[in-house]
Amino acid sequence: MLIAQITDLHIGVGKDIGAKDNEKRLKMVLASLKKIRPQPDLVIATGDLTETGSVPAYRKLKKMLEAMPFKVWPCMGNHDDRGNFREVFGDAYFEDGFLQYVLESDEARVIVADTLEPGKHGGGFCEKRAAWLEAQLSADSSRPILLAIHHPPLFTGIDWMTAHNDEPWVQLLRKTVEPHDHVKKIICGHIHRPISTQFMRTGITVSAAVAAQIGLDLSPIDPDQPDGRPLVVDEPPGFAVHLWNNGQFMSHFCTAGKFKVILPYGKPMTKAMRNVFHVRPR
Numbered sequence: 001m002l003i004a005q006i007t008d009l010h011i012g013v014g015k016d017i018g019a020k021d022n023e024k025r026l027k028m029v030l031a032s033l034k035k036i037r038p039q040p041d042l043v044i045a046t047g048d049l050t051e052t053g054s055v056p057a058y059r060k061l062k063k064m065l066e067a068m069p070f071k072v073w074p075c076m077g078n079h080d081d082r083g084n085f086r087e088v089f090g091d092a093y094f095e096d097g098f099l100q101y102v103l104e105s106d107e108a109r110v111i112v113a114d115t116l117e118p119g120k121h122g123g124g125f126c127e128k129r130a131a132w133l134e135a136q137l138s139a140d141s142s143r144p145i146l147l148a149i150h151h152p153p154l155f156t157g158i159d160w161m162t163a164h165n166d167e168p169w170v171q172l173l174r175k176t177v178e179p180h181d182h183v184k185k186i187i188c189g190h191i192h193r194p195i196s197t198q199f200m201r202t203g204i205t206v207s208a209a210v211a212a213q214i215g216l217d218l219s220p221i222d223p224d225q226p227d228g229r230p231l232v233v234d235e236p237p238g239f240a241v242h243l244w245n246n247g248q249f250m251s252h253f254c255t256a257g258k259f260k261v262i263l264p265y266g267k268p269m270t271k272a273m274r275n276v277f278h279v280r281p282r
């Protein structure tokens, strides 16, 4: 099973920050996704779908996604607005007032959960959401679960963007996920950088953003002393591909764009390729 992840699209209209750039960057990512072989079974967009959460921005995004040969499954981020999203995309994704749902396949279950806390940059998770997630996690332990949320529920090292392990919402999410060994992978966005680490016994990864990336600086930041560090950088848009194989999820991090092919697999390469598989039979 192959699951593609795009995140932090920050689609805007008019004078929204990055409106033109982010539209261009999303087109680059979608064009790259169309070329993946084999094509992903699922494409998930892990939040910050729009810059301001406005209805016109969701309409623009909907139009862009509808032109794709695959469906893109949404998730809420801190830049999103549930009401406006619902107005444009409909009610289908909502339960208990949150954008949360389960995608079932023979191989795995994908749970999309909601960490949006309106007015807050960081994440949120409440008893209502925890009860819903607990019910989904308990419903079936025979198949692995991939959990998709916007905010990484742990310290990521990017001081001005990160959550901390002792935040109440993080602790509630930990408590909810911890008893369930079959949660094999958590995928997030929000940090606008690729990151890979552990969340208790579960692998957790953050994908690079569609929109501009966050500069890599792991030193503490002083809100009263600007140090000139690059906060946001014009690195290319990225996405991730998660492959369920041999009992584990494996994540590949990709950069979107058109790149010169240095070595195509043409006839001159067949001898070398046969040698590879002679030494390492499949």
Ligand SMILES: [Fe+2]
Pocket: 008, 010, 048, 077, 079, 190, 191, 192, 209
């Ligand atoms: Fe974002």
Ligand SMILES: [Fe+2]
Pocket: 048, 077, 078, 079, 150, 189, 190, 191
């Ligand atoms: Fe975010």
